Amino acid sequence: MSETSTPAKPSALFVCVHNAGRSQMAAGFLRALSGGAVDVRSAGSMPAEQINPVAVEAMLEVGIDIRGEKPKVLEPVAVEASDAVITMGCGDACPYYPGKNYQDWELDDPAGQGIEAIRPIRDEIERRVRGLLTELGVEPVA
Template sequence: MSTSTTPSVLFVCVHNAGRSQMAAAFLTHLGGDRVQVRSAGSAPADTVNPAVVEAMREAGIDISAETPKVLTAEAVQSSDVVITMGCGDACPYFPGKRYLDWQLADPAGQGVSAVRPIRDEIEGRIRSLLTELGIEPTA
Protein backbone atom coordinates (compact mmCIF):
# COMPACT_ATOMS: atom_id res chain seq x y z
CA MET A 1 0.00 0.00 0.00
CA SER A 2 1.39 3.38 -0.95
CA THR A 3 1.78 5.93 1.80
CA SER A 4 2.84 9.55 1.67
CA THR A 5 6.39 8.45 2.51
CA THR A 6 6.53 5.53 0.08
CA PRO A 7 6.70 6.71 -3.52
CA SER A 8 4.95 4.61 -6.17
CA VAL A 9 6.30 4.18 -9.69
CA LEU A 10 4.53 2.73 -12.73
CA PHE A 11 6.52 1.57 -15.78
CA VAL A 12 4.58 1.40 -19.05
CA CYS A 13 5.50 0.05 -22.47
CA VAL A 14 3.35 -1.45 -25.22
CA HIS A 15 3.68 -5.17 -24.49
CA ASN A 16 4.89 -5.15 -20.84
CA ALA A 17 7.19 -7.96 -21.92
CA GLY A 18 10.60 -6.28 -21.97
CA ARG A 19 11.62 -2.77 -20.96
CA SER A 20 8.94 -2.15 -18.34
CA GLN A 21 9.50 -5.61 -16.82
CA MET A 22 13.25 -4.99 -16.54
CA ALA A 23 12.71 -1.54 -15.03
CA ALA A 24 10.20 -2.82 -12.48
CA ALA A 25 12.49 -5.70 -11.53
CA PHE A 26 15.50 -3.41 -11.04
CA LEU A 27 13.48 -0.93 -8.99
CA THR A 28 12.09 -3.71 -6.81
CA HIS A 29 15.56 -5.24 -6.41
CA LEU A 30 17.35 -1.97 -5.64
CA GLY A 31 14.58 -0.11 -3.82
CA GLY A 32 13.08 -2.92 -1.78
CA ASP A 33 10.05 -2.01 0.29
CA ARG A 34 10.95 1.69 0.20
CA VAL A 35 9.17 2.10 -3.13
CA GLN A 36 5.97 0.65 -4.59
CA VAL A 37 6.51 -0.72 -8.09
CA ARG A 38 4.04 -1.46 -10.90
CA SER A 39 4.40 -2.26 -14.58
CA ALA A 40 1.85 -2.57 -17.35
CA GLY A 41 1.38 -2.48 -21.10
CA SER A 42 -1.09 -0.79 -23.40
CA ALA A 43 -1.31 -4.04 -25.45
CA PRO A 44 0.23 -6.69 -23.19
CA ALA A 45 1.91 -9.75 -24.67
CA ASP A 46 1.12 -13.27 -23.51
CA THR A 47 4.53 -13.79 -21.88
CA VAL A 48 7.66 -11.90 -20.92
CA ASN A 49 10.32 -11.93 -23.65
CA PRO A 50 12.58 -14.99 -22.99
CA ALA A 51 15.73 -13.00 -23.92
CA VAL A 52 14.74 -10.41 -21.29
CA VAL A 53 14.27 -13.16 -18.68
CA GLU A 54 17.73 -14.53 -19.52
CA ALA A 55 19.42 -11.10 -19.48
CA MET A 56 17.90 -10.35 -16.08
CA ARG A 57 18.95 -13.78 -14.78
CA GLU A 58 22.51 -12.87 -15.77
CA ALA A 59 22.13 -9.74 -13.59
CA GLY A 60 21.02 -11.90 -10.66
CA ILE A 61 17.29 -11.09 -10.89
CA ASP A 62 14.73 -13.79 -11.67
CA ILE A 63 11.66 -12.49 -13.52
CA SER A 64 10.62 -15.85 -14.98
CA ALA A 65 7.37 -15.85 -12.95
CA GLU A 66 6.31 -12.37 -14.12
CA THR A 67 3.42 -11.95 -16.54
CA PRO A 68 2.50 -8.95 -18.69
CA LYS A 69 -0.33 -6.87 -17.23
CA VAL A 70 -2.84 -4.56 -18.90
CA LEU A 71 -2.51 -0.84 -18.28
CA THR A 72 -5.42 0.59 -16.31
CA ALA A 73 -6.37 4.13 -15.45
CA GLU A 74 -6.37 3.05 -11.79
CA ALA A 75 -2.70 2.02 -11.99
CA VAL A 76 -1.80 5.47 -13.34
CA GLN A 77 -3.97 7.29 -10.79
CA SER A 78 -2.40 5.42 -7.87
CA SER A 79 1.18 6.09 -8.97
CA ASP A 80 3.32 9.11 -8.12
CA VAL A 81 5.68 8.69 -11.07
CA VAL A 82 4.69 7.22 -14.45
CA ILE A 83 7.58 6.22 -16.71
CA THR A 84 6.64 5.48 -20.30
CA MET A 85 8.79 3.55 -22.74
CA GLY A 86 7.35 3.89 -26.20
CA CYS A 87 3.63 3.53 -25.50
CA GLY A 88 2.82 6.82 -27.17
CA ASP A 89 -0.77 8.06 -27.05
CA ALA A 90 -1.99 4.81 -25.47
CA CYS A 91 -0.78 5.99 -22.06
CA PRO A 92 -3.47 7.81 -20.09
CA TYR A 93 -2.57 11.22 -18.71
CA PHE A 94 -3.69 12.54 -15.35
CA PRO A 95 -2.80 16.01 -14.10
CA GLY A 96 -0.59 16.10 -11.03
CA LYS A 97 1.41 13.00 -11.90
CA ARG A 98 5.09 13.13 -12.71
CA TYR A 99 5.67 11.69 -16.16
CA LEU A 100 9.01 10.63 -17.61
CA ASP A 101 9.48 9.21 -21.10
CA TRP A 102 12.51 6.96 -21.40
CA GLN A 103 13.65 6.50 -24.99
CA LEU A 104 15.02 2.97 -25.03
CA ALA A 105 15.57 0.41 -27.76
CA ASP A 106 12.81 -2.19 -27.96
CA PRO A 107 14.06 -5.70 -27.06
CA ALA A 108 11.15 -7.37 -28.94
CA GLY A 109 12.47 -10.00 -31.32
CA GLN A 110 16.05 -9.47 -30.14
CA GLY A 111 18.46 -12.03 -28.74
CA VAL A 112 20.04 -11.81 -25.30
CA SER A 113 23.17 -10.12 -26.68
CA ALA A 114 21.03 -7.23 -27.96
CA VAL A 115 19.04 -7.08 -24.70
CA ARG A 116 22.10 -6.73 -22.43
CA PRO A 117 22.88 -3.09 -23.31
CA ILE A 118 19.19 -2.17 -22.91
CA ARG A 119 19.19 -3.91 -19.52
CA ASP A 120 22.32 -2.06 -18.45
CA GLU A 121 20.92 1.31 -19.54
CA ILE A 122 17.71 0.62 -17.61
CA GLU A 123 19.68 -0.28 -14.48
CA GLY A 124 21.56 3.03 -14.70
CA ARG A 125 18.32 4.97 -15.09
CA ILE A 126 16.78 3.13 -12.13
CA ARG A 127 19.77 4.01 -9.95
CA SER A 128 19.37 7.68 -10.97
CA LEU A 129 15.63 7.52 -10.27
CA LEU A 130 16.28 6.13 -6.80
CA THR A 131 18.65 9.02 -6.12
CA GLU A 132 15.98 11.50 -7.27
CA LEU A 133 13.48 9.80 -4.93
CA GLY A 134 15.95 10.02 -2.03
CA ILE A 135 16.32 6.25 -1.77
CA GLU A 136 19.73 4.60 -1.38
CA PRO A 137 20.01 1.49 -3.63
CA THR A 138 20.31 -1.74 -1.64
CA ALA A 139 22.85 -3.23 -4.04
Protein backbone atom coordinates (compact mmCIF):
# COMPACT_ATOMS: atom_id res chain seq x y z
CA MET A 1 0.00 0.00 0.00
CA SER A 2 1.55 3.30 -1.02
CA GLU A 3 1.48 6.38 1.17
CA THR A 4 -0.26 9.38 -0.30
CA SER A 5 -0.20 12.99 0.83
CA THR A 6 -3.96 13.33 0.37
CA PRO A 7 -5.88 12.46 3.54
CA ALA A 8 -8.82 10.11 3.12
CA LYS A 9 -12.20 11.78 2.75
CA PRO A 10 -14.28 11.60 5.90
CA SER A 11 -17.27 9.29 5.56
CA ALA A 12 -20.68 9.08 7.16
CA LEU A 13 -23.43 6.46 7.24
CA PHE A 14 -27.05 7.31 8.03
CA VAL A 15 -29.18 4.41 9.25
CA CYS A 16 -32.91 4.12 9.88
CA VAL A 17 -35.19 1.11 9.70
CA HIS A 18 -36.67 1.62 6.22
CA ASN A 19 -33.97 3.85 4.64
CA ALA A 20 -36.83 5.70 2.97
CA GLY A 21 -37.14 9.05 4.77
CA ARG A 22 -34.88 10.43 7.51
CA SER A 23 -31.67 8.67 6.47
CA GLN A 24 -32.21 9.53 2.80
CA MET A 25 -32.89 13.20 3.61
CA ALA A 26 -29.77 13.34 5.81
CA ALA A 27 -27.65 11.72 3.09
CA GLY A 28 -29.05 14.19 0.54
CA PHE A 29 -28.16 17.15 2.76
CA LEU A 30 -24.66 15.83 3.49
CA ARG A 31 -23.95 15.22 -0.20
CA ALA A 32 -25.19 18.69 -1.15
CA LEU A 33 -23.64 20.64 1.74
CA SER A 34 -20.25 18.89 1.61
CA GLY A 35 -19.89 19.44 -2.12
CA GLY A 36 -18.46 15.94 -2.45
CA ALA A 37 -15.92 16.37 0.38
CA VAL A 38 -17.57 13.56 2.38
CA ASP A 39 -18.30 9.98 1.32
CA VAL A 40 -22.00 9.53 2.10
CA ARG A 41 -23.86 6.26 2.67
CA SER A 42 -27.34 5.40 3.92
CA ALA A 43 -28.98 2.09 4.72
CA GLY A 44 -31.78 0.44 6.66
CA SER A 45 -32.25 -2.68 8.73
CA MET A 46 -35.52 -3.43 6.87
CA PRO A 47 -35.39 -1.30 3.69
CA ALA A 48 -38.65 -0.16 2.14
CA GLU A 49 -39.52 -0.72 -1.52
CA GLN A 50 -38.99 2.96 -2.37
CA ILE A 51 -38.16 6.33 -0.88
CA ASN A 52 -41.03 8.17 0.81
CA PRO A 53 -42.40 10.41 -2.00
CA VAL A 54 -43.29 13.16 0.50
CA ALA A 55 -39.68 13.17 1.78
CA VAL A 56 -38.58 13.54 -1.87
CA GLU A 57 -41.01 16.46 -2.26
CA ALA A 58 -39.76 18.12 0.95
CA MET A 59 -36.15 17.88 -0.24
CA LEU A 60 -37.03 19.25 -3.71
CA GLU A 61 -38.45 22.32 -1.92
CA VAL A 62 -34.91 23.10 -0.69
CA GLY A 63 -33.29 22.27 -4.03
CA ILE A 64 -32.00 18.77 -3.24
CA ASP A 65 -33.08 15.92 -5.52
CA ILE A 66 -33.07 12.46 -3.89
CA ARG A 67 -35.41 10.87 -6.46
CA GLY A 68 -32.64 8.65 -7.81
CA GLU A 69 -31.88 7.07 -4.42
CA LYS A 70 -33.05 3.57 -3.47
CA PRO A 71 -33.44 2.08 0.00
CA LYS A 72 -30.50 -0.23 0.75
CA VAL A 73 -29.97 -2.97 3.31
CA LEU A 74 -27.56 -2.24 6.15
CA GLU A 75 -24.33 -4.20 5.65
CA PRO A 76 -21.62 -4.43 8.35
CA VAL A 77 -19.04 -3.37 5.74
CA ALA A 78 -20.81 0.01 5.35
CA VAL A 79 -20.53 0.59 9.11
CA GLU A 80 -16.92 -0.49 9.16
CA ALA A 81 -16.06 1.85 6.24
CA SER A 82 -17.64 4.93 7.86
CA ASP A 83 -16.08 7.44 10.26
CA ALA A 84 -19.45 8.61 11.58
CA VAL A 85 -22.47 6.33 12.00
CA ILE A 86 -25.73 8.16 12.64
CA THR A 87 -28.72 6.08 13.63
CA MET A 88 -32.26 7.37 13.47
CA GLY A 89 -34.23 4.80 15.39
CA CYS A 90 -32.75 1.54 14.09
CA GLY A 91 -32.25 0.22 17.63
CA ASP A 92 -30.04 -2.82 17.97
CA ALA A 93 -29.82 -3.44 14.23
CA CYS A 94 -26.56 -1.48 13.91
CA PRO A 95 -23.32 -3.44 14.25
CA TYR A 96 -20.78 -1.86 16.58
CA TYR A 97 -17.16 -1.25 15.64
CA PRO A 98 -14.77 0.38 18.12
CA GLY A 99 -13.38 3.77 17.15
CA LYS A 100 -16.40 4.93 15.16
CA ASN A 101 -18.27 8.14 15.96
CA TYR A 102 -21.75 6.82 16.78
CA GLN A 103 -24.64 9.24 17.20
CA ASP A 104 -28.34 8.59 17.63
CA TRP A 105 -30.52 11.37 16.29
CA GLU A 106 -33.98 11.31 17.86
CA LEU A 107 -36.22 12.39 14.99
CA ASP A 108 -39.89 11.85 14.25
CA ASP A 109 -40.54 9.24 11.57
CA PRO A 110 -41.89 10.90 8.42
CA ALA A 111 -43.60 7.68 7.25
CA GLY A 112 -47.26 8.31 6.53
CA GLN A 113 -46.95 12.04 7.30
CA GLY A 114 -47.94 14.90 5.04
CA ILE A 115 -45.59 17.61 3.79
CA GLU A 116 -46.53 19.96 6.68
CA ALA A 117 -45.29 17.40 9.22
CA ILE A 118 -42.16 16.51 7.24
CA ARG A 119 -40.84 20.06 6.75
CA PRO A 120 -39.79 20.51 10.42
CA ILE A 121 -38.14 17.06 10.39
CA ARG A 122 -36.27 18.02 7.21
CA ASP A 123 -35.16 21.33 8.72
CA GLU A 124 -33.92 19.61 11.90
CA ILE A 125 -32.00 17.09 9.80
CA GLU A 126 -30.33 19.94 7.92
CA ARG A 127 -29.36 21.61 11.22
CA ARG A 128 -27.82 18.38 12.50
CA VAL A 129 -26.02 17.65 9.21
CA ARG A 130 -24.43 21.11 9.40
CA GLY A 131 -23.21 20.23 12.91
CA LEU A 132 -21.85 16.91 11.62
CA LEU A 133 -19.92 18.75 8.89
CA THR A 134 -18.26 20.86 11.59
CA GLU A 135 -17.35 17.68 13.52
CA LEU A 136 -15.86 16.18 10.36
CA GLY A 137 -13.86 19.37 9.71
CA VAL A 138 -15.64 20.11 6.43
CA GLU A 139 -16.78 23.60 5.46
CA PRO A 140 -20.34 23.62 4.05
CA VAL A 141 -20.54 24.78 0.44
CA ALA A 142 -23.94 26.43 0.96
